[in-house]
Amino acid sequence: MMSFKQAKYDEPFIKDLQSRTTFETVSEDYDEGIVPSVMLNKEPKVPVIAEYDVVRHFTRLSQMNYSVDTGFYPLGSCTMKFNPKYADKIASMPFFSEMHPLRPEWSVQGTLQVMFELQEYLREISDMDEVSLQPLAGAQGELTGVLLIRKYFELRKELSTRREIVVPDSAHGTNPASAAMGGFNVVEIPSNDKGTVDLDALRYAVTDKTAAFMITNPNTLGIFDPNISEIAEIVHSKGALLYYDGANLNAILGITSPGLMGFDVVHFNLHKTFATPHGGGGPGAAPVAVNRKLADLLPGPIVRKGESGYYLDRSNNKLGNIASFYGSFGVLLRAWSYIKRNGSDGLKMNSYRAVLNANYLAKKISNDVRISHPGLKKHEVVASSEESGKRALDIAKFIIDAGMHAPTIYFPLIVKEALMIEPTETVTKKDLDDFADLIHEAVTSTQEELHKHPVNTASGRLDEIKATRDLILKR
Amino acid sequence: MLDYDQSMLDYLGIKDFEGLFSDISPKIRKKKLNLDPHCSECKLLQEATMLSESNRFDEYSNFLGCGVYDRIIPSSVDSIVSRSEFLTAYTPYQAEISQGMLQSLFEYQSIISDLMGMDAANSSMYDGPTALGEAARMAVRINDRKTILIPDNIYRNKRNILINYCAGLDVRFKEYSFDMKTGMLDLEDLSGKIDGDVSAVIVENPNSYGVIDENVLRVKNVIGDSLLISYVDPISLGVLKPPGDYGSDIAVAEGQQLGIHQNFGGPYLGIFTYRKELARKSPGRLIGETTDTTGRRGYVMTLQTREQHIRREKATSNICTNQALMGVAALAYLATVGPSGLRKIALATIHQSAKLRQIVSGNKKVQSNVFSGTSFSDVPLLIQSDEEKLNQTLRNNKIFGGVKLDRIIQNRYDRLKNAFFFSTTEKTEETDLMKLKHALEAV
Numbered sequence: 001m002m003s004f005k006q007a008k009y010d011e012p013f014i015k016d017l018q019s020r021t022t023f024e025t026v027s028e029d030y031d032e033g034i035v036p037s038v039m040l041n042k043e044p045k046v047p048v049i050a051e052y053d054v055v056r057h058f059t060r061l062s063q064m065n066y067s068v069d070t071g072f073y074p075l076g077s078c079t080m081k082f083n084p085k086y087a088d089k090i091a092s093m094p095f096f097s098e099m100h101p102l103r104p105e106w107s108v109q110g111t112l113q114v115m116f117e118l119q120e121y122l123r124e125i126s127d128m129d130e131v132s133l134q135p136l137a138g139a140q141g142e143l144t145g146v147l148l149i150r151k152y153f154e155l156r157k158e159l160s161t162r163r164e165i166v167v168p169d170s171a172h173g174t175n176p177a178s179a180a181m182g183g184f185n186v187v188e189i190p191s192n193d194k195g196t197v198d199l200d201a202l203r204y205a206v207t208d209k210t211a212a213f214m215i216t217n218p219n220t221l222g223i224f225d226p227n228i229s230e231i232a233e234i235v236h237s238k239g240a241l242l243y244y245d246g247a248n249l250n251a252i253l254g255i256t257s258p259g260l261m262g263f264d265v266v267h268f269n270l271h272k273t274f275a276t277p278h279g280g281g282g283p284g285a286a287p288v289a290v291n292r293k294l295a296d297l298l299p300g301p302i303v304r305k306g307e308s309g310y311y312l313d314r315s316n317n318k319l320g321n322i323a324s325f326y327g328s329f330g331v332l333l334r335a336w337s338y339i340k341r342n343g344s345d346g347l348k349m350n351s352y353r354a355v356l357n358a359n360y361l362a363k364k365i366s367n368d369v370r371i372s373h374p375g376l377k378k379h380e381v382v383a384s385s386e387e388s389g390k391r392a393l394d395i396a397k398f399i400i401d402a403g404m405h406a407p408t409i410y411f412p413l414i415v416k417e418a419l420m421i422e423p424t425e426t427v428t429k430k431d432l433d434d435f436a437d438l439i440h441e442a443v444t445s446t447q448e449e450l451h452k453h454p455v456n457t458a459s460g461r462l463d464e465i466k467a468t469r470d471l472i473l474k475r
Numbered sequence: 476m477l478d479y480d481q482s483m484l485d486y487l488g489i490k491d492f493e494g495l496f497s498d499i500s501p502k503i504r505k506k507k508l509n510l511d512p513h514c515s516e517c518k519l520l521q522e523a524t525m526l527s528e529s530n531r532f533d534e535y536s537n538f539l540g541c542g543v544y545d546r547i548i549p550s551s552v553d554s555i556v557s558r559s560e561f562l563t564a565y566t567p568y569q570a571e572i573s574q575g576m577l578q579s580l581f582e583y584q585s586i587i588s589d590l591m592g593m594d595a596a597n598s599s600m601y602d603g604p605t606a607l608g609e610a611a612r613m614a615v616r617i618n619d620r621k622t623i624l625i626p627d628n629i630y631r632n633k634r635n636i637l638i639n640y641c642a643g644l645d646v647r648f649k650e651y652s653f654d655m656k657t658g659m660l661d662l663e664d665l666s667g668k669i670d671g672d673v674s675a676v677i678v679e680n681p682n683s684y685g686v687i688d689e690n691v692l693r694v695k696n697v698i699g700d701s702l703l704i705s706y707v708d709p710i711s712l713g714v715l716k717p718p719g720d721y722g723s724d725i726a727v728a729e730g731q732q733l734g735i736h737q738n739f740g741g742p743y744l745g746i747f748t749y750r751k752e753l754a755r756k757s758p759g760r761l762i763g764e765t766t767d768t769t770g771r772r773g774y775v776m777t778l779q780t781r782e783q784h785i786r787r788e789k790a791t792s793n794i795c796t797n798q799a800l801m802g803v804a805a806l807a808y809l810a811t812v813g814p815s816g817l818r819k820i821a822l823a824t825i826h827q828s829a830k831l832r833q834i835v836s837g838n839k840k841v842q843s844n845v846f847s848g849t850s851f852s853d854v855p856l857l858i859q860s861d862e863e864k865l866n867q868t869l870r871n872n873k874i875f876g877g878v879k880l881d882r883i884i885q886n887r888y889d890r891l892k893n894a895f896f897f898s899t900t901e902k903t904e905e906t907d908l909m910k911l912k913h914a915l916e917a918v
């Protein structure tokens with residue numbers, strides 16, 4: 001393995017860079033007399049910094065930030081795959097990036113074509129009937145889905161009785177949070193010993209009070225639920241709907257689909273499966289797809305192809321809109337690029353390799369940490385460090401100190417000392433072997449040794465309790 | 476399949492790729508992925524270039540605005556947010572290896588709350604309107620009341636988002652009206668609608684008529700202990716009093732104007748600020764300052780117990796992925812243009828809007844002084860023409876603009892039936908204005 005030492009600057013706080021402004025915005029000095037005097041503010045509170053210092057400041061800060069372009073980033077559930085550079089190039093083409101959202105349709109045909117094609121691709125990939133590109137990230141896709149479900153039952157005059165949304169205990173936090181935000185009571189059901197949905201618990205939980213069951217498949221343990229068709233039947237037999245959290249789609253592109261599994265509503269995380277960059281926390285994009293039952297409820301305009309070109313169809317959107325315009329086009333465009341570049345063969349191969357890597361790594365580490373549930377994995381593997389006597393947190397700090405990103409830790413909640421590892425398809429066998437070696441080293445180190453890490457990173461272990469206590473949110 | 480793959484499959488004792496999917500029943504296997512096969516990067520770039528070029532209308536003057544604006548973006552901003560250490564990272568879950576993003580976001584919180592005149596900011600929401608939706612939810616969480624007062628001219632899309640974001644709450648929206656003379660909010664009407672059930676009052680500045688609304692300064696005095704939520708244009712804060720100055724409890728904004736490309740609707744930036752004591756009720760990620768084991772200053776995500784990954788259905792919001800990179804763009808933008816630049820940009824905008832009003836004032840078919848209030852960016856003109864004809868005229872004259880008011884606003888006032896918006900920025904030039912004057916002479 002390469003040795004690792006992250007840049008470690010005593011980078012000043014931005015306000016301490018005060019010098020002079022060098023960037024010229026507007027040359028003319030306009031009179032402030034035009035501003036209604038009661039509203040006039042003499043000067044906005046913004047720091048005064050030379051442009052070159054701004055660039056240097058952020059360049060140095062960036063060097064203190066680990067990224068996919070720096071190295072292996074097996075952060076479970078986040079699909080931190082390589083973000084292709086052609087997509088950056090396309091997203092910065094000025095006649096895409098400079099388009100105002102209220103431009104007349106005839107003047108943005110290229111943009112509308114991209115959106116139309118992306119809708120079609122996502123329909124084909126998911127085997128669903130209609131797609132809205134509007135939602136801005138996974139959680140907003142979920143909220144959209146929940147509101148669609150709400151609207152569906154409202155129109156059927158069943159909303160007053162269908163007050164519950166069921167989620168498995170392995171669900172991502174956004175699932176129950178979105179269900180609650182949409183006004184539903186959340187009913188959590190336990191997973192069985194295989195890590196999948198306990199059918200008896202499901203039969204018990206799903207009643208005529210249930211609006212929907214929200215799951216992801218493969219689930220957050222990386223396991224494909226073999227009973228998915230039966231699950232769909234149980235849910236539908238009670239008149240409820242089935243929601244697909246598409247965060248884990250990367251394992252199954254071209255192999256199966258939410259439509260084939262019997263789902264009614266799906267969101268895609270374009271920033272995961274379709275390789276759009278995560279931006280240090282965002283932006284993302286999460287189109288929502290539905291089957292016929294819900295098609296005319298979808299929010300936002302849908303792009304259609306007519307005789308004289310592409311246009312925005314607003315006729316059906318009973319949900320109004322969930323974001324201002326048509327979604328994060330800059331992100332949609334990157335996903336479009338990725339799908340076109342990879343094509344039917346490439347997308348499927350990516351799923352193959354993502355799954356191969358996850359299973360390979362699962363076996364490699366299985367002597368050092370307990371794999372949460374035996375058997376085939378899909379996009380990721382969840383291990384527990386409990387039996388090694390080492391805390392997941394300490395292992396994570398050991399890993400980052402060696403120049404790899406740590407897995408997601410302490411999630412899913414049903415696995416103690418969880419290490420959730422998603423290698424994705426864009427890593428080499430050597431990356432996986434090196435990572436497995438690190439896990440081995442970590443669990444065979446002494447507790448004392450582990451506690452010393454990290455030392456090669458821009459900062460040593462940080463005191464989170466102090467942060468909460470002092471609550472310094474600005475300076 | 477490559478030997479490389481085969482050696483890994485051999486290690487697993489699995490024959491081929493398909494063997495990795497034996498857990499998926501043939502009944503639900505996809506027969507065929509019906510997309511074109513892959514194409515080369517070179518071909519993809521050609522096709523993308525061709526499509527983008529089809530959007531190209533070089534000689535057009537731009538008067539589109541209404542929430543999204545074509546403003547100066549310093550090249551440094553693009554350069555900074557293109558750094559792949561920022562671009563290809565994710566949420567800084569491992570703080571020690573992510574100090575760059577954490578410090579940037581802490582600085583964003585600092586600079587944005589200063590700009591807004593507020594105590595604290597979160598590290599970003601999706602966009603302005605969804606930030607407003609979250610603000611309404613936060614207000615209800617704070618005082619558990621059931622009415623939100625909103626301007627009757629609020630953009631349709633914002634209204635829809637408010638309704639959708641509050642669908643799960645037992646909340647009503649009531650509207651207050653506008654003074655048709657000044658174009659400012661009607662304080663009397665607003666105060667008459669205040670009662671013990673009003674959780675919050677939403678005000679906008681500039682308001683949805685594009686008017687710098689002087690009456691927002693007096694709202695806090697007439698709403699008792701209801702909360703004040705302000706929605707502002709951050710560029711306007713180059714010369715206008717910030718929402719903290721007029722008693723806002725929560726203040727939100729669309730941050731697109733701060734160095735973010737128009738991108739046909741996104742990604743943008745939801746700015747979300749509040750009084751500090753409300754922090755525990757607030758949505759979204761927060762970065763806090765702390766120290767490491769050696770006593771050095773450092774940054775971590777904090778108050779995470781409000782968030783979905785810990786609090787699940789009791790979380791203050793479901794937001795997870797946010798708009799961190801756009802926050803960095805806004806921060807880099809503000810730092811680059813500085814206070815003097817921001818002020819000039821805001822002043823130039825107001826001046827261009829005034830010029831626009833003045834330049835078409837001689838036209839008998841156009842009424843440019845729709846309101847006595849000062850326009851910021853968006854200037855409504857009453858034009859004696861139907862929409863289609865006007866659009867055709869504008870197209871013939873190579874102008875983008877003229878968004879019909881009742882397309883974006885659920886209009887209550889007869890007088891504004893023929894209102895169309897023309898918006899300016901610091902990039903609007905004399906020649907653009909002359910072109911518009913000429914075009915409107917032809918309606």
Ligand SMILES: Cc1ncc(COP(=O)(O)O)c(C=O)c1O
Pocket residue numbers: 077078137138139140172174175216220245247248269284286794795796
């Ligand atoms: C399983 C799962 N569901 C939902 C989400 C939420 O997606 P987003 O972060 O885009 O809102 C995530 C991602 O963090 C996830 O991993």
